[in-house]
Amino acid sequence: MPMTQFHNDFIQGIDAGLTYWQGKADRLDEPTINNLNMTRKNLILILEFGLQWPQTWQKAAELLIHVFPVFQLRNHWFEGQSLLQLAQKHAPEKETALYMRLLLQLGHVQRLQGNLAQAHAIHADALEKVRSMQDILLLKGMLVELTFDNLLLNHLGIAKQAGQEAVLLAAEVDVDSGLHIDALRGLGRVLIRTGEVETAVSYLQEAVAQARQTERIIILARSLSDLGWVLARLGKRNQADSAYREAEGLLESTQYKWDKALLLSNMGTFYFDAEDWQASEVRFRQAHSFHFSFSGDAANQTIVLNNLGNALFKQGKLEEAESYLRASLDLRPQVGGDVGWGNSLGTLAELLVRQGRKEEAIPIYQTAIEKLKPYPGEEWGQRLLHRFRKQLKKLV
Numbered sequence: 001m002p003m004t005q006f007h008n009d010f011i012q013g014i015d016a017g018l019t020y021w022q023g024k025a026d027r028l029d030e031p032t033i034n035n036l037n038m039t040r041k042n043l044i045l046i047l048e049f050g051l052q053w054p055q056t057w058q059k060a061a062e063l064l065i066h067v068f069p070v071f072q073l074r075n076h077w078f079e080g081q082s083l084l085q086l087a088q089k090h091a092p093e094k095e096t097a098l099y100m101r102l103l104l105q106l107g108h109v110q111r112l113q114g115n116l117a118q119a120h121a122i123h124a125d126a127l128e129k130v131r132s133m134q135d136i137l138l139l140k141g142m143l144v145e146l147t148f149d150n151l152l153l154n155h156l157g158i159a160k161q162a163g164q165e166a167v168l169l170a171a172e173v174d175v176d177s178g179l180h181i182d183a184l185r186g187l188g189r190v191l192i193r194t195g196e197v198e199t200a201v202s203y204l205q206e207a208v209a210q211a212r213q214t215e216r217i218i219i220l221a222r223s224l225s226d227l228g229w230v231l232a233r234l235g236k237r238n239q240a241d242s243a244y245r246e247a248e249g250l251l252e253s254t255q256y257k258w259d260k261a262l263l264l265s266n267m268g269t270f271y272f273d274a275e276d277w278q279a280s281e282v283r284f285r286q287a288h289s290f291h292f293s294f295s296g297d298a299a300n301q302t303i304v305l306n307n308l309g310n311a312l313f314k315q316g317k318l319e320e321a322e323s324y325l326r327a328s329l330d331l332r333p334q335v336g337g338d339v340g341w342g343n344s345l346g347t348l349a350e351l352l353v354r355q356g357r358k359e360e361a362i363p364i365y366q367t368a369i370e371k372l373k374p375y376p377g378e379e380w381g382q383r384l385l386h387r388f389r390k391q392l393k394k395l396v
Helices: 005-023 032-037 038-051 056-074 077-090 097-112 118-132 136-152 156-168 177-194 197-211 219-235 239-249 259-272 278-297 299-315 318-335 338-354 358-372 379-393
Strands: none
Touching: 005 032, 005 038, 005 056, 005 197, 005 318, 032 038, 032 379, 038 056, 056 077, 056 097, 056 197, 056 239, 056 259, 077 097, 097 136, 097 299, 136 177, 156 177, 156 358, 177 197, 177 219, 197 219, 219 239, 219 259, 259 278, 259 299, 278 299, 278 358, 299 318, 299 338, 318 338, 338 379, 358 379
């Protein structure tokens, strides 16, 4: 057989393989995701072939974006990231909407792995190109990603601006995709941090209401979890508990481990605020062991480690608490987020003082204060700053 004919047959075989997997992944419901996960190695193989040839790159890239929930929801972050980077490397053109969708997803994965600066850079660089493409859904998706990027980087003013623009963009065209609901959730979470709690509740209640109109359990569960968190901040604990329990019931029969862990983390905070330290410890341990300890999701892992350390500290389990607080701090250079960083440092300093290790605590307090000073608009950060300054003053 001539080489040209062999080459053509090879490309046609890849194309046929991509068509086959498109059919298998047509509707990404829970049973389909389970089936795709079980045969994931074969899916990865055809994607790797397809992404390396210009004749099949577009079809393979579209399939990758469509099936990416398989990698995200089943905890295969690094496999998904490798495929996105392969698609990026072999893209025949760099200025298309499809390429921008790949960047959107790649930045999303980077953020969940705690690479916040890199995630933000990917999304921010892509935003200006996306604005020129007249693609409302793509623009909205990029703005949603930037809302969460900037929220975690404590750039609250920029996060709020991106969230507001995302919410205003053509809400009616994408209810089923969940993108508008994600925009509402993102803006609601930003407003919690800026102290606009009542407004945050209204956005999150709207997210829940719209999520109920879809058939996507995961979107409703995420919205309920966020709403529960802010209702608890307002002292509406019965309503918060109801939201959490509904979300827990929705997720119970699914394999959405990442979302289950996030919900457990929120519930741990719920019990912590009620000073039920033991129940709080149980939920944080479940969140850590259930998912975050092995998922590569450093951003959430550092939060759960910190919170577990706090719950243990409250129970007087000082040595174990110190180990979790230091484990959380070990991840902070990767994750960033100065306010959370300052919180963990200050809590560790408080623990050291409790142990009589005052000389060790002083420089840690000082570092915590330096982390918190640049954020006068961050209500929680300012409360921490006042507390840690007061405590340091007693030591020097």
